[in-house]
Amino acid sequence: MKQDTFNQFCSIIYERSGISLGDKKEALVAARVGKRTRQLGLDSIEDYLIYVQKDGTGDEIIHLLDAISTNVTYFFRETEHFNAITQCFLEWLSHGKRTFRFWSAGCSSGEEPYSIAITLLEALLNRPLPDIKILATDLSTKVLTTASAGIYDSKKVENLPETILRKYFVSDNNEYHINDSVRSLITFSRLNLSAIPFPMNGPMDMILCRNVMIYFDQPFRKQLISEYHRLLKPGGYLLVGHSESLTGLINGFKTIAPSIYIKI
Numbered sequence: 252m253k254q255d256t257f258n259q260f261c262s263i264i265y266e267r268s269g270i271s272l273g274d275k276k277e278a279l280v281a282a283r284v285g286k287r288t289r290q291l292g293l294d295s296i297e298d299y300l301i302y303v304q305k306d307g308t309g310d311e312i313i314h315l316l317d318a319i320s321t322n323v324t325y326f327f328r329e330t331e332h333f334n335a336i337t338q339c340f341l342e343w344l345s346h347g348k349r350t351f352r353f354w355s356a357g358c359s360s361g362e363e364p365y366s367i368a369i370t371l372l373e374a375l376l377n378r379p380l381p382d383i384k385i386l387a388t389d390l391s392t393k394v395l396t397t398a399s400a401g402i403y404d405s406k407k408v409e410n411l412p413e414t415i416l417r418k419y420f421v422s423d424n425n426e427y428h429i430n431d432s433v434r435s436l437i438t439f440s441r442l443n444l445s446a447i448p449f450p451m452n453g454p455m456d457m458i459l460c461r462n463v464m465i466y467f468d469q470p471f472r473k474q475l476i477s478e479y480h481r482l483l484k485p486g487g488y489l490l491v492g493h494s495e496s497l498t499g500l501i502n503g504f505k506t507i508a509p510s511i512y513i514k515i
């Protein structure tokens with residue numbers, strides 16, 4: 252791909268999603284954009300760039316961002332976070348709290364919000380179900396379709412204990428369907444994290460934005476964290492991926508563990 256073409260793709264992608272692609276990502280962009288170019292029957296990546304630029308419907312940018320975003324995820328990724336969720340949920344319940352608002356920001360194909368829902372249901376044991384709502388959002392329409400369907404092949408659930416599979420999934424041939432008790436707690440929606448301020452007012456009890464901000468630059472991360480601060484209740488939690496450092500970015504939060512922050 253020509254350097255200028257790469258630069259133009261980088262600018263479009265940054266403007267429309269906040270995803271910051273360094274020079275080392277040229278091969279990745281060429282491969283992913285090349286696939287879309289062939290799907291459309293276009294001759295070259297340069298032709299595809301023109302196609303994106305001239306598309307008045309705005310649909311092609313969604314395909315481009317779908318192609319570029321990295322969607323790796325799995326059930327109960329970073330287990331300590333789910334232990335922390337159990338701990339604070341039980342503490343909140345013991346203080347009489349009955350309304351819970353969670354947000355999985357950058358939920359990918361749904362494993363993260365479903366893991367939150369299963370964690371909460373497991374923690375409840377035989378207690379009555381309180382008012383729990385989990386908002387799950389992503390930029391990519393492709394992953395959101397999978398997330399909403401809640402159907403996973405056996406490979407995706409191979410590390411889940413048999414008891415969890417039996418309680419929260421319905422198996423059908425080689426597929427595992429999330430059951431209604433879990434599905435009903437979650438609302439999936441497309442939301443671009445670069446479109447700050449977000450169209451909701453919270454207040455949220457907990458926001459998980461894990462393994463998403465790694466794709467953003469520092470000024471954008473800072474803006475995003477202050478938007479999360481606005482949406483959280485005092486005492487609400489922000490969880491980020493274990494490998495993400497928010498040093499110098501997190502005003503108005505107290506660190507309680509390396510990737511767990513509380514709004515003060």
Ligand SMILES: C[S@@+](CC[C@H](N)C(=O)[O-])C[C@H]1O[C@@H](n2cnc3c(N)ncnc32)[C@H](O)[C@@H]1O
Binds near residue numbers: 270357394466
């Ligand atoms: C690596 S996945 C992380 C999934 C999950 N949070 C986890 O930790 O397993 C990153 C997700 O962030 C989403 N993403 C990237 N940029 C985004 C943006 N500007 N707005 C919303 N979602 C975005 C991608 O589509 C992708 O599904």
